Amino acid sequence: MNKLLWLAFLLMIVAQWWAPASMITQKQRVLNKGTRYKFVTAPIDPEDPFRGRYISLNFKENVFAAKPARQFSYGEKVYVSLQVNPEGFASIKDVSSKPVNGNDYVVATVSYNNINRDSSFTTINYPFDKYYMDEFKAPAAEKMYNERRMDSTTKTYALVSIYKGDAVIKDIYFNNIPLLNLLK
Amino acid sequence: MSIQNDLNELLHANIITQETAEKIAGYYQQKKSTSPNKLTAVLGILGALLLGSGIVLIIAHNWDELSRITKTIFAFLPLVIAQLLCACALRKQPRNKVWDEASSVLLFFAIGTSISLISQIYHVSGSLSGFLLTWMLLALPLVYILSSSIVALLIVAGITWYACEAGYFDRSTQVPYAYIIVLLLLIPHYLRFLQSKSNSNYFTWLNWFLVLSLLICLGSFTQSTYKIYEWMFYMYLAFCCLLYNIGRLPFFRQKSLMANPFLVLGAAGILFILFFWSFQFLWQELDNYGKNPDIFSNTIIYIAMLLTLAAFITWLKSRKIPVSGLFDPTGISFSLFFLLIGLLWQHVALNVFMVNIWILLISLFFIRRGAKEDHLGILNFGLIIIAILAICRFFDEQIPFLWRGAFFVIAGAGFFVANSLILRKRKQLSTQKEN
Numbered sequence: 001m002n003k004l005l006w007l008a009f010l011l012m013i014v015a016q017w018w019a020p021a022s023m024i025t026q027k028q029r030v031l032n033k034g035t036r037y038k039f040v041t042a043p044i045d046p047e048d049p050f051r052g053r054y055i056s057l058n059f060k061e062n063v064f065a066a067k068p069a070r071q072f073s074y075g076e077k078v079y080v081s082l083q084v085n086p087e088g089f090a091s092i093k094d095v096s097s098k099p100v101n102g103n104d105y106v107v108a109t110v111s112y113n114n115i116n117r118d119s120s121f122t123t124i125n126y127p128f129d130k131y132y133m134d135e136f137k138a139p140a141a142e143k144m145y146n147e148r149r150m151d152s153t154t155k156t157y158a159l160v161s162i163y164k165g166d167a168v169i170k171d172i173y174f175n176n177i178p179l180l181n182l183l184k
Numbered sequence: 185m186s187i188q189n190d191l192n193e194l195l196h197a198n199i200i201t202q203e204t205a206e207k208i209a210g211y212y213q214q215k216k217s218t219s220p221n222k223l224t225a226v227l228g229i230l231g232a233l234l235l236g237s238g239i240v241l242i243i244a245h246n247w248d249e250l251s252r253i254t255k256t257i258f259a260f261l262p263l264v265i266a267q268l269l270c271a272c273a274l275r276k277q278p279r280n281k282v283w284d285e286a287s288s289v290l291l292f293f294a295i296g297t298s299i300s301l302i303s304q305i306y307h308v309s310g311s312l313s314g315f316l317l318t319w320m321l322l323a324l325p326l327v328y329i330l331s332s333s334i335v336a337l338l339i340v341a342g343i344t345w346y347a348c349e350a351g352y353f354d355r356s357t358q359v360p361y362a363y364i365i366v367l368l369l370l371i372p373h374y375l376r377f378l379q380s381k382s383n384s385n386y387f388t389w390l391n392w393f394l395v396l397s398l399l400i401c402l403g404s405f406t407q408s409t410y411k412i413y414e415w416m417f418y419m420y421l422a423f424c425c426l427l428y429n430i431g432r433l434p435f436f437r438q439k440s441l442m443a444n445p446f447l448v449l450g451a452a453g454i455l456f457i458l459f460f461w462s463f464q465f466l467w468q469e470l471d472n473y474g475k476n477p478d479i480f481s482n483t484i485i486y487i488a489m490l491l492t493l494a495a496f497i498t499w500l501k502s503r504k505i506p507v508s509g510l511f512d513p514t515g516i517s518f519s520l521f522f523l524l525i526g527l528l529w530q531h532v533a534l535n536v537f538m539v540n541i542w543i544l545l546i547s548l549f550f551i552r553r554g555a556k557e558d559h560l561g562i563l564n565f566g567l568i569i570i571a572i573l574a575i576c577r578f579f580d581e582q583i584p585f586l587w588r589g590a591f592f593v594i595a596g597a598g599f600f601v602a603n604s605l606i607l608r609k610r611k612q613l614s615t616q617k618e619n
Contacts, residue, residue, distance in 0.1 A: 052300075132304040134246050
């Protein structure tokens with residue numbers, strides 16, 4: 001009985017280590033091997049009771065227009081292939097409900113699908129919409145964004161590493177300067 | 185000390201012998217040395233709870249000046265320390281309850297800290313519900329390996345939060361089936377206490393946590409509530425009747441009111457729903473907008489039927505031993521409501537009348553029971569139900585002022601008459617005894 005208890009204890013420890021360790025290896029692989037894309041963004045700052053304050057990111061490039069129309073349902077898992085537009089920012093190349101080849105795609109969910117006669121507009125939710133920050137810096141970041149929003153020359157973007165469906169945010173930039181450097 | 189005084193008194197009165205007195209004193213001495221000090225246990229657990237939640241909050245500050253490696257080390261540090269403490273607790277022979285509980289609580293929070301720090305480092309967007317579920321599942325073995333009761337309570341609270349997040353708050357609202365799985369995994373722990381420690385304070389706490397959790401989460405298992413709100417109320421009413429009937433089973437009936445959350449929350453829920461439907465506007469709305477023709481495609485109807493069946497079976501069982509020989513309509517309230525919303529839903533006036541009469545019947549049951557058992561608390565509970573009913577009807581413009589006034593006067597007079605009758609009865613009994 002005692003041996004069985006110890007075995008169960010060891011198994012529990014392994015599971016408790018495995019959960020965070022697998023998160024690390026998975027995300028580190030995306031950072032090391034992934035392609036980096038710049039996503040134009042608009043941040044706001046909510047908070048999570050355990051993981052702390054974060055800035056929530058809304059991406060401008062989140063609508064895909066298709067002709068002929070495509071049918072997607074709300075909450076459906078989709079594979080979003082990406083490309084770089086002439087300004088150097090990420091744009092959607094294709095949205096598919098079936099797995100795609102290559103490394104430069106991200107698995108997202110459909111938040112809205114509007115079908116017209118022969119075309120459709122699909123709005124997607126990316127799996128990288130939270131950027132965790134120091135609790136005192138997050139409101140400052142939000143304030144800074146609001147102040148500069150009127151200035152059309154300011155470009156806010158998130159540098160995101162994309163690899164085989166998964167994604168990790170590297171940094172947030174205001175006109176090519178990292179957000180954390182601006183807040184120091 | 186007080187036992188020693190009592191023993192001396194009994195010795196002097198020649199009720200027990202010197203040998204028996206020594207045996208009794210020895211027994212209590214031994215009991216004192218083997219059972220852990222309650223104060224130490226409470227302080228130990230409270231300390232671990234505060235320390236653990238404090239670490240979670242400090243981590244949530246999000247130290248972005250620290251490098252990724254440093255943060256990763258900090259993510260595992262509390263986990264390793266807490267796991268080592270748990271290993272020490274597991275090695276202790278005989279096992280020490282305070283050690284087991286305190287180290288388990290620390291490990292519980294260390295698991296949450298570790299996952300949340302990794303989420304921060306890599307900006308993982310995963311939902312709060314997914315985070316809570318992973319945390320609770322990783323902590324669950326502690327309930328069995330270290331027999332931690334506090335962790336079991338924390339897990340019940342955690343999965344309740346998970347079910348609310350997943351079922352009520354998430355953008356793409358899902359049915360939180362994992363909630364049921366975690367509850368099922370806690371059943372052996374519950375049964376262990378039910379069989380051997382059902383009189384412990386902890387068992388009372390566990391019951392309160394479970395009943396409250398089920399009441400909060402039940403609604404999250406239904407899909408769209410469009411045009412089915414009456415079934416939502418019915419489902420909750422059937423569930424509250426089930427709770428009430430469980431609370432009236434012989435096992436729980438003998439317990440005090442505080443130790444019987446089934447009875448307390450069941451009765452409160454039944455009355456709350458009935459009072460709500462004693463007004464005309466909900467019935468009127470049901471009649472105006474009609475019923476959802478596609479009701480059978482929603483899980484709500486199946487959950488409601490299952491609960492009805494369970495409530496009916498427990499009602500039959502609890503009925504075998506009637507309270508003071510009276511018929512208690514409270515636990516069978518679902519049958520009336522089922523009839524009204526299932527068949528008679530278009531007869532607005534009749535339905536309002538029936539619900540009001542039913543509430544009156546429930547209140548009369550409690551008043552009669554209180555009078556029979558010579559229990560002022562129960563009697564006044566019945567009178568309070570009538571008083572609330574009178575207040576609800578005060579706003580009912582359809583009832584003439586004269587009737588409403590009469591109802592109030594009767595309810596008010598009821599309080600005075602019933603209470604004074606019981607007090608007089610008590611006085612008579614005490615004078616008879618004295619004579």
